[in-house]
Amino acid sequence: MxxxxxxxxxxxxxxxxxxxxxxxxxxxxxxxxxxxxxxxxxxxxxxxxxxxxxxxxxxxxxxxxxxxxxxxxxxxxxxxxxxxxxxxxxxxxxxxxxxxxxxxxxxxxxxxxxxxxxxxxxxxxxxxxxxxxxMHHPRTAAMKQLLSDPDRFGQLRSVDSVFTFAADPEFLEKDIRVKPDLDALGALGDLGWYCARAILWAVDYDLPHSVTALRAPTANSAAVLLSCGASLTWKDGRVATFHCSFLAHLTMELAVVGSRGTLHLADFVIPMEESSAAFSFNSASGLSELATGWVEMPSQHFVRNETPQEVLMVAEFSRLVAGIRSGTGGSETKWPEISRKTQLVIDAVKSSIDLGFQPVEISP
Structure with a gap:
């Protein structure tokens, strides 16, 4: 023991x-x-x-x-x-x-x-x-603060997310993520989960009205998805897309576009450096008089963290557990709620593929 x-x-x-x-x-x-x-x-x-x-x-x-x-x-x-x-x-x-x-x-x-x-x-x-x-990296909170600024970001209009890596032949043949009896969702579950979560995070976890899988996904001989994507729409006109794949170069892109500003980052899942994470933000940008360049160039933001994001996740989870154990707190419901909304989006993408790329409406 x-x-x-x-x-x-x-x-x-x-x-x-x-x-x-x-x-x-x-x-x-x-x-x-x-x-x-x-x-x-x-x-x-x-x-x-x-x-x-x-x-x-x-x-x-x-x-x-x-x-x-x-x-x-x-x-x-x-x-x-x-x-x-x-x-x-x-x-x-x-x-x-x-x-x-x-x-x-x-x-x-x-x-x-x-x-x-x-x-x-x-x-x-x-x-x-x-x-x-x-979700637990301090950069995430810093980005959300900018997205919540109506003067600098405005109203959210679109989100685009990409998570891919080029798997080697052994992975594509033997890894559990390509086995239908182990991880039947393949790239959609393994990588698409992050893309869907990033989109939901950007829209404050407001579920989309409709999800439509992009045509021409790639699957292996066991029908496990190796590459796929989807478009998401909201009734108020917001849109989002994502692409996930085991067949393309390592990419972790996220772009959030508002009426007054745009946020970009190139490593949203795993920061390129463990102790520092970056993103860019530009607001009220435009073109020069002869359209030869931009004015109001993007600002570069660097968020230092002495503690890796996975350690922060464990520490937060453990804090909640300790509170329940001591009787000073109860279970935090936001985490299961966020998980469920992410799962609903993943389910809708899979259903749309199975239905011949028809739109699938999400019911909470």
């Missing part, structure tokens, strides 16, 4: 996926969290994970099953980086054991499954949060 100091949230990691290495480091760097248990389908794999990631085997328990992690009383919360197809089973099981849940994205195969997860969390009074790390 793992050991945890008083006032620190004990984490159990369920599954030894590669992303779990990053979160293991983040939990270790967070001042109010500690890894106390690791579970895999074999105890040897858990022990290797503990050793490879510099965890102390004297204070971190290695288990050969996920159930053992959930039964460990030192585990207050679980981080779940399992394939999406397993999220429903193990997130519900964790909630029923009273464990708070930090769930890797995409959080579910569909909104119906997510609703079952969230219902279990609500019934147990445990905190739910998805692992969309950039």
């Amino acid at each position: 793992g050991v945890v100091e008083e006032g620190v949230v004990g984490f159990g990691i369920i599954g030894c996926a590669s992303i779990a290495r990053k979160l293991s480091r983040a939990i270790g760097l967070a001042p109010n969290a500690a890894v106390v248990a690791v579970g895999s389908r074999s105890v040897d794999k858990s022990k290797r994970f503990i050793s490879d990631n510099g965890l102390n085997p004297a204070t971190v328990s290695a288990y050969g099953s996920y159930d053992e992690v959930l039964s460990d009383p030192a585990v207050d919360a679980v981080y779940v980086p399992l394939p999406t197809s397993l999220h429903l089973k193990w997130a519900v099981a964790a909630a029923e054991k009273g464990k708070h849940i930090l769930l890797e994205k995409p959080v579910a195969v569909c909104a119906e499954d997510l609703d079952r997860i969230l219902a279990a969390c609500s019934a147990a009074g445990v905190q739910f949060m998805d692992s969309t790390m950039w």
Whole structure:
């Protein structure tokens, strides 16, 4: 059984996926969290994970099953980086054991499954949060402040988001993200989740009226999406588009266009530097008299952060968990609500593809 100091949230990691290495480091760097248990389908794999990631085997328990992690009383919360197809089973099981849940994205195969997860969390009074790390970066708050300025940004008109990377042949053949029984949403779930979240963030989580998948998506022989996109529309005239792909060069672009200003950034998911993140903003720009250049050039903004965004995410999640545990706070509902809205957009894109690229209306 793992050991945890008083006032620190004990984490159990369920599954030894590669992303779990990053979160293991983040939990270790967070001042109010500690890894106390690791579970895999074999105890040897858990022990290797503990050793490879510099965890102390004297204070971190290695288990050969996920159930053992959930039964460990030192585990207050679980981080779940399992394939999406397993999220429903193990997130519900964790909630029923009273464990708070930090769930890797995409959080579910569909909104119906997510609703079952969230219902279990609500019934147990445990905190739910998805692992969309950039939401917790201080740059995100700085950008939102500019987007909320009516004099400099005005009214939002459009949002465009792109997240792609060029996967190697081994990834395209063997990775769980291209297997229909493990991560059936493919690039739409893995990369499109970030694009949809960025769009929703920009519009203050106002769900679009209609979603239409872009034609000519690319899928593998098992019908798992490798590349796709969508357009989103709101009744008041706002529009958005996104593109996600395993087949194009690494790109993480976000552009938010208002009636008076425009915000751009080139690394919205993972900042190019861990300790600093940049974005540009231009307001009231125009062309020179002979249209040979711009006037009012974009301003460059740099947001320094001593703490990586994934550590800030763990710290915030742990703060909420500690409040629930001490009786001084309740579960924060905004995080499950944001997750559900993101899932609804992803579901609508998939439905539009299945319906021959017809528009799909979203009902909350």
